[in-house]
Amino acid sequence: EAGVVQSPRYKIIEKKQPVAFWCNPISGHNTLYWYLQNLGQGPELLIRYENEEAVDDSQLPKDRFSAERLKGVDSTLKIQPAELGDSAVYLCASSQSGGVKAFFGQGTRLTVV
């Protein structure tokens, strides 16, 4: 069974440019999460989806970050415009609805220069 797939693995962009990350969760997992992991820190939740509905986006900086999960399967996280401080690893995870065991992708490492 395929795990959580994220792309790209690495991205380098100049500040003020837009960037997007893509995530395909494990088949059958209705819950999808985006986490932000700064260097030397643990991941922090940005947004959680139940199917296509964002049920917890309280930690998402909505002035520059947006996310969508239009068909309740794969998801895209966007930053526009990117800032130097956005350099981090962006992790996607999925789980079964009501479950607390989350499966993580390998992450996208973003470098803003």
Added chain:
Amino acid sequence: GNSVTQMEGPVTLSEEAFLTINCTYTATGYPSLFWYVQYPGEGLQLLLKATKADDKGSNKGFEATYRKETTSFHLEKGSVQVSDSAVYFCALSIQGAQKLVFGQGTRLTINP
């Protein structure tokens, strides 16, 4: 609020040494507790979990016991191997919230 505090790393041990990585938590409600591991170049993987007080989670020779009285979930292994070198994250999740709160991680290096 909810938070997790791990012992600071990095931790360096020799093969076959005994390992303890301390983890304490603060939570409202009754959390489930987890240890996740991140091997070099790989994503986070669930290592073990415990969902109520006095539960012991175990996997791959690692163990951790949910201690409500000391709000702790320390990770232990009796004899570490080089392949255990990784970053270990302690985390909690509040029932119904499905939101993992992670500690800062502890980098473990095992030398042969």
